[in-house]
Amino acid sequence: MLIKRISLCIFLTVGSIVCIYAQSIEEIIISDSYQNQELIEIFNQIEASRPVEFFYKKNWISNIKISQKFENKKLTEFLDEILKDQKISYIIYNNNVVLLKGDISPEMVVSSSNNLPEAANYQVIGNALENPNNNEVIVSGFIKDAGNDDELIGARVFVEETENGSVTNVRGFYSVKLPPGKYTIRAGFTGYEEKKLSIDVRSNGTLNFDLFEETVELEEITITAEAQDENIKGVMAGKEKLSIEAIKGMPAFLGEIDVIKSIITLPGVSTVGEGASGFNVRGGGVGQNLLLQDDAVIYNASHLFGFFSSFNADLVRDVTLYKGGGPPNFGGRVSSILNVSTRNGNQKEFHGQGGIGLVSSRLVLEGPIAKNKTSFIIGGRSSYSDWILKRIKNADLQQSSAQFYDANLKISHNVNDKNKLIFSSYISNDRFKFSADTTYGWRTINNSLKWSHIFNEKLLSSISLSHGSYKNKTFDDQGFDSFTLRSSIENTGVKVDFNYVPLNKHKVDFGISATKYSFEPGDLVAGELNTNTDPVKVRKEQSIESGIYIKDEFQVNHKLSIMYGLRYSLFQNVGEGDVYLYDPNRPKEPTTILDTTHYSKGQLIKSYSGFEPRVSLRYAMGIQSSLKFSYYRTRQYVHLISNTTAVAPVDFWQSSNFYLEPQIGDQVSIGLFRNFKDNAIETSVEFYYKKIKNVIDYKDGASIILNETLEADLLKGSGRAYGVEVLLQKNKGKITGWLGYTYSKSERLFQSENEEEQINLGKYYPANYDKPHDLTLVFNYKASRRFKISANFTYSTGRPITVPVSKYSYDRILSVLNYSERNQFRIPDYHRLDLSVTLSEGHKKNKLIKGEWVFSVYNVYGRKNPYSVFFNQNGQAFRLAVLGSIFPSITYNFKF
Template sequence: MLRPFLLFLLLLLPGLTAMAQQPGPGRAPDANASVTLSGYLRDAANGEALVGASVFVKALAVGATANEYGFYSLTLPKGTYTITYTYLGYEAQETPLTLTTSLTRSVRLATRGVQTSEVLITGQKPDENVKSTEMSVNRLDLKQVKLMPALLGEVDVIRSIQLLPGISTVGEGAAGFNVRGGGVDQNLILLDEAPIYNASHLFGLFSTFNPDAVKDIKLVKGGIPAQYGGRLSSLLDVRMKEGNTQRLGVSGGVGLIMSRLAVEAPIVKDKGSFIVAGRRSYGDLFLKLIPAQKDNQAYFYDLSMKANYTLGTQDRLYVSGYLGRDVFAFGKDFKNTLGNRTGTVRWNHVLNARLFANVTGVVSKYDYGLGVPEGNQAFDWKSNIVNYNLKADFNYYRTPQSTLNFGAGAIYYTFLPGRVTPGNASSIFRPLALDEQQAVEYDAYLDNEQTFSARLSAQYGLRLSMFDYLGAGTVFDYEGPDGRQKTPVNPRQYGAGKVIKRYPNLEPRASLRYALSETSSLKASYNRMVQYIHLVSNTTASSPLDVWTPSTNNIRPEKADQVAVGYFRNFQDNAYEASVEVFGKRMDNQIDYINGANTLLNKNLEAELLYGRGRAYGAEFYVKKNQGDFTGWISYTLSRSERQINGLNNNDWYVNKYDKTHYLSVVGLYQLNPRWTLSGTFSYSTGIATTFPDSRYSYQGLIIPNVNGDVRNNYRVPAYHRLDLAATREGKTDPNRRWHGSWTFSVYNAYARRNAYSIYFRQNKDNPLRTEAVRLSVLGSVLPSASYNFNF
């Protein structure tokens, strides 16, 4: 598994050695050489790395940005300069420095005493949306997210993301989110670089991310850097807090359905720290108070942990982990459980003032199952996906105008599609297990961020990926007409570790920015993405019964080419910002299913799969107010997402199940006074596409709905819209008291809209000859809530 990874590192070694020999901290440069200023930028209060903080030299009009670990590097001619360190919401520092040799200087910035409403939504410079080469990127500031209305008073990262342009969901109770017409499995979700395969609790009502443990949230919809791959639609990069290096800190909250608690403290002051954050819902505790429900269970919990320690001036070690689980049980009739487990170990090493290295090892497991505990139908059904990831990433700060990012990695996968065991000796079920599957994914990449002039900058790179589907196992080819179950033929046996099928791919990436003025710019991006693992789901929304499967000799990797063009403009000294983006995406090897496909415990699942093309295109409009007592944004997306698969819909294009023509979100926050903040959100979207019957027939006295012809997604459920309101009351500010508390009161679905999650058909009770459509709503009434949050 590691051979290509190690070979790549050996090829890099001569270059790394040459880079590392450049003048670094404490080394004397040549007389005519430039010198390098480098170090870390951190929060003065708690020692957290300030991701994206800026270092600027006005005299030369050059600067640098801190990476994900707060490290910066800036190469300058020898001389005396005023160095300015800035980060949004923090006091700027200006320091005169005379640079005659390379210098390491780490800086701690203190927060400004501003009202919460004045903190921007993104943790960046106010004009970063105009000046940065990045496009199709959104960052969320949790300070503002925590003031927004939330379901049952619980702050949720995924629900906040769904208020941004290009992001949607199929409705309440649906796990995951959809980006630019893609599926939920086409989003790469990383928690401290560990993949999360199901980022939801309670079937999508809450996300797995505890807001008390999260430091930075970044969503990338297009122009994805070459460092990332493996999914077609987006990257959601979530970074956990590192823990307070200065003093003990405790935060948490108590709500109607769950409570949270986070503890952070130094291991050794200014050298290391840790944070432990946990949540648990307690719906099951209330069920025990009801005699008829006392044997039922419905709860979830999660635990996030992270520690870091400075090993020396050039080395830092991080260890983080996540454990989350959902448990549902209806007495002795049914049980269901699912959960994620991750572990990440990272080693940062500064090879010299210009070269930063990060080596990461990751373990991630997602498992899910169901069963009947007792009786003659007792059984246990289990399935999982496990991966082991080792990678090395490097940042080489060549000049203030050029930064090279490069690295390599390998991921080893194991898949358990399904295993059923009898629950007891009298069970009617017999043991049944699908073969385990193994695969290895390799990657290597090179990416350059280049500033050509004050107006023109670019980021471009190339990713080389390769996927090996491995034995042991028996594989088949499948023959037959499209649209029908195919027949397995030509069986072949492979030994353990033998390559059954290999897929190499090149993935070019490029982003371009051209400044029209100090306050406006044009941007364009292109990226090719390849996805080697797939979520086999024959439902509109992701469910615990969906199965992850690798690319095989029959299932080819999914591919996508996306182009986006955008115009970005700020107004009134960055008080307002606006953008318009137009995108187009072509997808190959998209997976769909024959009518009536069986995706559960099917040894010949590939016989029921169909493959074809996909396309998505649209425009995203975004206006945001950043400053003043009233802040917020409006986003509107006009888009189309379609597929064409031979064997379905008469081989014609049809809208896929994630298509939504219109999607509108309005978010407003009003700082009424220093203690009260009012907020509201409104969402509107076109109903999801689905297949409705257009006729019926009678069979043994039953009226059965029927679909005439080969049609797919021929109707839509009614449009979705919802208004949420909230008010947050801050506790009194007392400089002599560390305890700070706040109350949040919210109303979810304020006008009780019964949004349709789905529509199903049945016979009318009073007139069996009449077929009626029934709207299924998950949350169809007003849901008030209150929660208390605290920190000290």
């Protein structure tokens, strides 16, 4: 019955549209008188009373006012008259009028073409008198979003005659070196219309591009950006970039769009299970990933134990994942870098967007503080999920509570053409309570300030200051067992970066950075009524991490490009603090402590340093394919201490110190990239091998919470990971998406002369997050402008576990379990299907609020995927499934 009703509504809607648009646009007559009336308002009145729609950018006509009387004027005559002095032309397709900026006449348009022709006139760059010797010159400028003046990072500029080009940096700035002469230059970016200009280059000069978002409203013509071939032409191996459109197009759990869950669909990226915080990259742990948002570190990127991520998708501009060390301007982690940049606010107009869902809602507001100079963007999210828990037929869950909120603020100020200031702030808070038991909470506060400066067309710089803190708390504030357990990490950093383009074939980046850390591993305070618990405070630690780097991206010839660089890092663990000295001939434990050395405040306790070379090669095998090779060395000086497979609220961060050495990662990869059908289809196969020194694990029965001799329960070993990643991606057409498959192995090795400090008899064993087979299918079908279907299917091997293989009785103890070696068995395999349907409202220009409804179903066939398997005292196995049901949701997203 529901399907019949929907079909009837669609039939009636389509029929109404056909009837309304039966009248030809040539028959539309304008007979009205206007007195100092804005053109936008006039267009709105015409649309409301006549079968025509206008498409334009508001800033083109926002200052045009009409004072004139028209009698029996055809619409085309009316348009010719009011636009003749405005350098605005138009195209008519069916009952649509498209305004065009510039001197493009309607006669020049070819309706069957997919690209609009450009003006025949050449735009002059520079002055010939400034270049009397006819030397090579530099053309540079910015590529920005024409709607909000936001810089476009990674946009491509291409000169047709020389077949050379450039890519914009983090400021949206590009530069190309050319001999004086006439050229055709193109600028394009994913999701934006390509812009082509004819230029006459005479000396050094500036050429800025303002790109508009893709237009797909018309049936007879489709304006698209240049097919992206960054996967072929880009030098960096192991780099993945997700557009926000792709992220928003995926089915969402309970309607909340998620950046982290989106990158988990990529080859080489996985998670240990549902409800698990963080992600694993190429066999690395969660704590081996560096997560950045506007240059500030995010230590825990999860809400509600991993069901939602900390990144508000409505604010995100750019998401880049480096599966390895990445370029040498990044450091501090051995597995991956996730760099998230948020949008700058609109400098021209006030806008808002948000969404209302079953368990959370969000709102983003942006606009100018001083038009075309200063802008703001502010956004927030909040959950109200307790009402769902109250309706679940489980007494413990009905007494539980789960809540979160987060907020972002960003202010962007153009001081002048060469200086820009950006302030970013982020705060998040989570609180979870199960039944009437303990409450868990974690909180992040980050602030950053960035100053960007342009010295000239060759040299740019940026200085970033940041401060961040991550604190978690576990507490029970009732009864005689009340307590509060806290831990935290704080960092204050400064980073100076320079971008230098000495030649057209060289792009040099260099800079320095320094970060001061403060670690609080644990602080236990008893409640007022608790007289049985003694307070415990594990000593704090202070450390300073510094780095200096240089990178050069060099195009050797039209086939070979290379990115090579070097980073040098220095880490200093300083006092105040105590270091225990253990008996070197016996395993470390509290009973083998021989002495204690005290270090005063600021005194150096231990320092580590080393070089981190990075190199990536690209060899073009034709226009549509390339071969890439990379080697990265990275050093990680901070460590996530956790005795669980996934991140938990009681986990804490620990500094490298006298006993805890930094992790050192070496990764080699080689990949073949091939595109088909004008880059509409992308394919790639990448092989990698990674070796990590000084990884940590725990002795059997180790205690990590409030442990003043933590080093005695930690073991130092090595790790290795290797695998192959396959990606097939379709970027164009009504059907888009990708299929990713990964085969990988992640293993650990802990050897020692002391049997107590060995794991698995000193042989390799699978890491907790080792999942050899991982398959993901993402499918999007855009049936029309208003109707879209998305699906996501994932399958992976079950993760390793340690199980009891036998049991025996001893004295009065009837059952003593004898466990296997570490991680020798696996839980059942994981698979899940998600679906979503998006229904957008009409796209009339004069509509104040534009909205869409998103209907999604998470875990369509209700599989009870096991998160873990545990055993009771008798060795009986029990399966724990975090989500074992179908989760439907509905969300309303809106823009105004």
